[in-house]
Amino acid sequence: MNQFLTFVQKEFYHVFRDKKSLLMLFGVPIAQILLFGFALTNEIKNSSIAIFDFSNDEISRQLVQKISESSYFEVTNLTISTNTPELDIEQVFKKQAAKIALVIPRNFGHELMHQNKAQVQVIADASDPNTANTLVLYASNSIMDFQKERTGISRFPYQITTEMRMLYNPELKGATNFVPGVMALVLSLICVLMTSVSIVREKENGTMEILLVSPFNPLMVVISKAVPYFFLSLVNLTMILILSVYLLDMPMNGSIFLLYFESTLLILTALSMGLLISNVTASQQLAMMISLMGMLLPTLLFSGFMFPLENMPEALQVFANIVPAKWYYIIVKNIMIKGLGITAIWKETLILIGMTSFFTFLSIKKFNVRLT
Amino acid sequence: MKKSDIQSIIRTNNLTKQFGDFYAVHNITFDVKVGEIFGFLGANGAGKTTAMRMLCGLSIPSLGEAKIAGFDVYKQTEEIKKNIGYMSQKFSLYEDLTVSENIEFFGGIYGMKRSVITQKRAELLQKLGLTSEKNSLVGSLPLGWKQKLSFSVAIFHQPAIVFLDEPTGGVDPITRRQFWDLIYDASDNGITVFVTTHYMDEAEYCNRVSMMVDGEIKALDSPAALKRTYNAASMDEVFYGLARSAKRSGD
Numbered sequence: 001m002n003q004f005l006t007f008v009q010k011e012f013y014h015v016f017r018d019k020k021s022l023l024m025l026f027g028v029p030i031a032q033i034l035l036f037g038f039a040l041t042n043e044i045k046n047s048s049i050a051i052f053d054f055s056n057d058e059i060s061r062q063l064v065q066k067i068s069e070s071s072y073f074e075v076t077n078l079t080i081s082t083n084t085p086e087l088d089i090e091q092v093f094k095k096q097a098a099k100i101a102l103v104i105p106r107n108f109g110h111e112l113m114h115q116n117k118a119q120v121q122v123i124a125d126a127s128d129p130n131t132a133n134t135l136v137l138y139a140s141n142s143i144m145d146f147q148k149e150r151t152g153i154s155r156f157p158y159q160i161t162t163e164m165r166m167l168y169n170p171e172l173k174g175a176t177n178f179v180p181g182v183m184a185l186v187l188s189l190i191c192v193l194m195t196s197v198s199i200v201r202e203k204e205n206g207t208m209e210i211l212l213v214s215p216f217n218p219l220m221v222v223i224s225k226a227v228p229y230f231f232l233s234l235v236n237l238t239m240i241l242i243l244s245v246y247l248l249d250m251p252m253n254g255s256i257f258l259l260y261f262e263s264t265l266l267i268l269t270a271l272s273m274g275l276l277i278s279n280v281t282a283s284q285q286l287a288m289m290i291s292l293m294g295m296l297l298p299t300l301l302f303s304g305f306m307f308p309l310e311n312m313p314e315a316l317q318v319f320a321n322i323v324p325a326k327w328y329y330i331i332v333k334n335i336m337i338k339g340l341g342i343t344a345i346w347k348e349t350l351i352l353i354g355m356t357s358f359f360t361f362l363s364i365k366k367f368n369v370r371l372t
Numbered sequence: 373m374k375k376s377d378i379q380s381i382i383r384t385n386n387l388t389k390q391f392g393d394f395y396a397v398h399n400i401t402f403d404v405k406v407g408e409i410f411g412f413l414g415a416n417g418a419g420k421t422t423a424m425r426m427l428c429g430l431s432i433p434s435l436g437e438a439k440i441a442g443f444d445v446y447k448q449t450e451e452i453k454k455n456i457g458y459m460s461q462k463f464s465l466y467e468d469l470t471v472s473e474n475i476e477f478f479g480g481i482y483g484m485k486r487s488v489i490t491q492k493r494a495e496l497l498q499k500l501g502l503t504s505e506k507n508s509l510v511g512s513l514p515l516g517w518k519q520k521l522s523f524s525v526a527i528f529h530q531p532a533i534v535f536l537d538e539p540t541g542g543v544d545p546i547t548r549r550q551f552w553d554l555i556y557d558a559s560d561n562g563i564t565v566f567v568t569t570h571y572m573d574e575a576e577y578c579n580r581v582s583m584m585v586d587g588e589i590k591a592l593d594s595p596a597a598l599k600r601t602y603n604a605a606s607m608d609e610v611f612y613g614l615a616r617s618a619k620r621s622g623d
Binding site: 207 | 476
């Protein structure tokens with residue numbers, strides 16, 4: 001036990017003296033949370049819109065007014081004329097003066113008043129399809145709102161109103177989506193990368209040989225290497241949680257103990273993967289490459305936090321099942337946002353436990369093979 | 373325990389390591405006596421490192437027997453590890469740990485008590501003249517000091533035998549001479565020294581040397597006796613004479 005503590009102490013010296021790694025350990029999660037929280041967001045605000053009003057009557061002016069009041073749009077280009085619009089719209093998009101254009105045709109107000117039917121055209125710059133989709137949706141919603149305000153309820157004999165409620169995330173905040181993702185990403189990064197690199201470093205430096213000649217149990221060598229990273233991961237997790245709850249208003253509805261338990265499972269999986277990688281590689285660069293390709297990339301692609309799994313080809317959806325982060329991501333969302341307990345996520349938890357045991361078993365077995 | 377077992381701290385009998393149909397080490401049989409400085413010589417690729425790894429319990433032999441400090445290399449590797457020290461050809465202390473921390477760490481993993489470590493460490497630092505450097509990172513020390521420290525750390529837990537794998541590679545002659553003073557010192561304290569080297573002047577410092585060629589021991593005697601047998605003026609000539617017959621090329 002004493003030997004074990006000596007070893008763990010030495011590992012902490014390594015960690016705290018390596019300022020670059022330390023910066024990465026704590027800088028990356030903070031940077032990611034801040035970036036995702038404030039800079040990168042799916043919500044679109046103040047998008048430039050070009051409006052071509054060829055009608056220029058009372059109703060059309062009210063519509064323009066309505067659009068420009070909306071927080072989603074900022075009117076950058078207002079054309080009120082009777083010319084053919086095509087050329088102007090092209091120009092606007094090409095100059096990137098607007099991402100979307102609203103065209104109100106001639107006699108808009110007249111047709112609306114007398115035929116109870118009028119058309120407007122929404123043209124979007126779809127070179128960025130996601131943004132275009134969202135903007136078109138915002139625009140048609142604004143126009144519908146406008147129509148509702150004008151007609152009131154009395155005009156129609158009956159009508160169906162859709163009342164929408166966005167449960168668990170009423171404001172459609174991006175944080176609920178990416179915080180669990182960042183958690184999965186950071187835990188994988190630290191555990192796999194740092195552990196594998198630190199073990200391979202001992203091999204490169206020749207110190208591993210000295211340790212293997214010593215009476216210190218070789219398996220304990222790797223276990224005690226994992227200990228500091230286990231604790232650092234928990235510290236990191238806590239940091240991410242505090243930042244996201246207090247800074248990004250991420251809800252924390254479920255049991256914090258359950259969350260830490262599930263995180264421990266992911267950390268253990270990642271640690272044993274790190275050990276596995278360190279067993280089959282001899283250089284730090286290679287270990288780093290394999291960690292990045294083998295753990296970071298799948299976590300980024302297949303956990304579902306950046307790209308919805310539902311939209312992927314079936315083969316990739318099946319593949320995603322073997323990525324531990326996918327299950328962790330589901331679990332964290334359920335705990336933090338929906339406040340669900342273990343009864344709701346026992347299946348995912350079991351899968352994660354299965355993966356943890358599998359990788360732990362595999363890395364220990366592999367390790368023994370290497371020694372004989 | 374037979375009397376011969378006590379006198380011979382390393383005993384091998386037809387020790388063999390086979391990789392596929394390649395014999396890295398082939399039927400080597402030799403004894404090393406307690407307190408002896410035993411030189412283990414051979415060209416690159418002759419099988420020295422493989423043989424040494426078997427003696428240290430790092431690698432299981434394919435055939436033959438070996439006892440280290442009375443313990444069997446097949447079944448009692450844990451006991452062997454407790455009784456040996458090891459210094460590899462790569463410099464193998466932690467560069468990002470201080471001199472003190474390195475000593476403390478290696479003492480610790482051999483199960484030494486903290487109080488004993490603290491006391492012995494002070495003595496060692498005094499002896500090496502490193503007391504003022506005890507809180508410097510090992511990475512900042514000159515190579516010669518590192519090697520001396522590395523050796524001292526390898527025998528810090530008072531092993532019965534210390535294995536040195538080309539310990540003086542890349543070190544200047546003066547430091548090498550000082551290094552050998554440390555080896556003699558250890559030998560005087562009853563530690564058996566098993567050393568591989570490429571420097572033939574170092575072979576002269578050993579009590580006995582063995583010459584390994586193509587996985588086999590071709591000669592084993594004291595340097596003086598070897599020179600007589602091969603009618604050579606120096607160990608260099610003995611080495612060239614024997615190594616010329618090698619079929620394997622070095623790596």
